[in-house]
Amino acid sequence: MNFENNLSFAQKLDEADQLRHFRSQFLFPNYNGKDFIYLCGNSLGLQPKVASEVLKGQLDNWANYAVEGWFDGNEPWMFYHKALKKLMAPIVGALPAEVCLMNTLTVNLHLLMVSFYQPKGKRFKIIMEGGAFPSDQYAIESQVRFHGFDPKEAIIEVFPKEGEEILHTEDILAKIKENADEIALVLFGGINYYTGQWYDMETITKAGHEIGAIVGWDLAHAAGNVPVKLHDWDVDFACWCSYKYQNSGPGGISGIFVHEKHFSNTKLNRFAGWWGYQENKRFKMEKGFIPEAGADGWQVSCTQVMPMALYHASLQIFEKAGFIAPLREKSITLTGYLEFIINEVNKDLGFEQYKIITPKLAKDRGAQLSIIAQRNGKQIFDGLMANHILGDWREPDVIRLSAVPLYNSFEDVFMAGQALLKVSKDILTSKRIKND
Numbered sequence: 001m002n003f004e005n006n007l008s009f010a011q012k013l014d015e016a017d018q019l020r021h022f023r024s025q026f027l028f029p030n031y032n033g034k035d036f037i038y039l040c041g042n043s044l045g046l047q048p049k050v051a052s053e054v055l056k057g058q059l060d061n062w063a064n065y066a067v068e069g070w071f072d073g074n075e076p077w078m079f080y081h082k083a084l085k086k087l088m089a090p091i092v093g094a095l096p097a098e099v100c101l102m103n104t105l106t107v108n109l110h111l112l113m114v115s116f117y118q119p120k121g122k123r124f125k126i127i128m129e130g131g132a133f134p135s136d137q138y139a140i141e142s143q144v145r146f147h148g149f150d151p152k153e154a155i156i157e158v159f160p161k162e163g164e165e166i167l168h169t170e171d172i173l174a175k176i177k178e179n180a181d182e183i184a185l186v187l188f189g190g191i192n193y194y195t196g197q198w199y200d201m202e203t204i205t206k207a208g209h210e211i212g213a214i215v216g217w218d219l220a221h222a223a224g225n226v227p228v229k230l231h232d233w234d235v236d237f238a239c240w241c242s243y244k245y246q247n248s249g250p251g252g253i254s255g256i257f258v259h260e261k262h263f264s265n266t267k268l269n270r271f272a273g274w275w276g277y278q279e280n281k282r283f284k285m286e287k288g289f290i291p292e293a294g295a296d297g298w299q300v301s302c303t304q305v306m307p308m309a310l311y312h313a314s315l316q317i318f319e320k321a322g323f324i325a326p327l328r329e330k331s332i333t334l335t336g337y338l339e340f341i342i343n344e345v346n347k348d349l350g351f352e353q354y355k356i357i358t359p360k361l362a363k364d365r366g367a368q369l370s371i372i373a374q375r376n377g378k379q380i381f382d383g384l385m386a387n388h389i390l391g392d393w394r395e396p397d398v399i400r401l402s403a404v405p406l407y408n409s410f411e412d413v414f415m416a417g418q419a420l421l422k423v424s425k426d427i428l429t430s431k432r433i434k435n436d
């Protein structure tokens with residue numbers, strides 16, 4: 001599409017947007033008394049207006065039924081997750097039995113590694129992307145230590161080539177092949193939190209399987225953002241948080257995926273708890289753990305009803321929006337427009353002040369663009385905040401902006417560009433004056 005850098009063009013795109021009415025279903029931040037343009041769904045999605053009502057429903061159930069709420073009422077808590085997993089499964093391309101809602105992300109990463117990182121002999125290494133989100137690095141380091149290995153030996157990190165930001169798939173594949181006999185687990189983030197790069201999940205999964213490794217994905221930045229087909233791609237396991245692109249609220253419930261091909265493998269280790277026990281016998285309180293079938297058998301503690309209620313509110317919106325395909329279609333154009341607008345700012349400034357390190361092709365990215373300001377990065381970010389544009393800053397030097405198709409408009413993107421131009425001129429001009 002040929003984009004234009006003016007308000008009426010952005011508004012025309014909004015008028016033609018089939019998803020535009022979803023915007024009014026969210027609460028936009030009124031931070032320090034100012035209405036903000038929110039471009040930070042990559043960190044925390046906005047609150048659906050219906051969230052308080054859905055949450056209130058469960059508070060009422062608690063008030064009315066107390067402990068009987070587990071078994072009685074219109075949504076007994078014992079089975080609450082079942083309705084939700086039906087809505088979550090299409091978001092990640094899974095069968096409902098392959099997914100479960102439980103805990104938070106890093107906890108689930110640990111629980112799944114207990115099952116799927118099973119080093120044997122010289123096959124004891126984990127391969128991951130260099131510069132993964134720190135929580136993943138810490139989790140993986142502590143898991144290899146738990147098995148008695150030194151992280152320096154047991155973890156292979158794949159970094160971009162010297163001077164590049166982006167990992168080439170062929171370099172990942174080459175590293176997998178190079179270490180074919182030693183890799184037990186391939187474990188990448190679907191989309192890297194810093195660069196916004198979406199890895200070629202299908203190809204990497206296949207390459208991991210070809211050398212006899214297990215393949216898992218952390219989909220924190222991918223779930224609800226890009227179309228993934230965990231079942232069809234034959235992914236072994238995955239987990240994600242739901243508070244970013246799936247708007248479940250701070251600390252919201254996490255999702256896990258275990259491919260159905262593993263359901264009958266009784267040899268998998270688990271850190272078990274009573275909620276993963278066979279559901280119809282759970283309350284018999286018998287000795288000897290027997291897992292419930294499917295991903296539900298990885299549950300440890302009882303259902304976190306209130307976080308699930310918040311997630312439920314958002315899943316209902318996803319269902320109305322047609323899950324991922326329509327969102328993705330808009331997202332590609334919206335992010336393309338954001339990229340165009342940032343490049344227009346460069347043009348207006350007369351030099352490349354902003355370098356987008358996220359890949360250019362839609363197949364290699366989701367909603368997020370990671371931008372390095374060549375000069376005064378942190379000051380520019382603070383300036384955006386002062387002008388009511390809310391993205392986020394990640395050390396050492398990236399501004400992350402994401403236009404989310406469920407609630408962001410093309411006008412948001414255009415206005416953010418106007419603010420970026422103003423802030424850039426203010427800061428860079430005053431700097432030049434100071435330097436003169």
Ligand SMILES: Cc1ncc(COP(=O)(O)O)c(C=O)c1O
Binds near residue numbers: 133136189218
């Ligand atoms: C890739 C990735 N992994 C792990 C986390 C940590 O998630 P949590 O704090 O829910 O465990 C995040 C976000 O905070 C993330 O982006």
Ligand SMILES: Nc1ccccc1C(=O)C[C@H](N)C(=O)O
Binds near residue numbers: 043133220
């Ligand atoms: N859970 C959080 C709590 C506090 C502040 C940020 C987060 C994030 O989720 C950060 C995000 N994972 C990131 O990619 O930076």
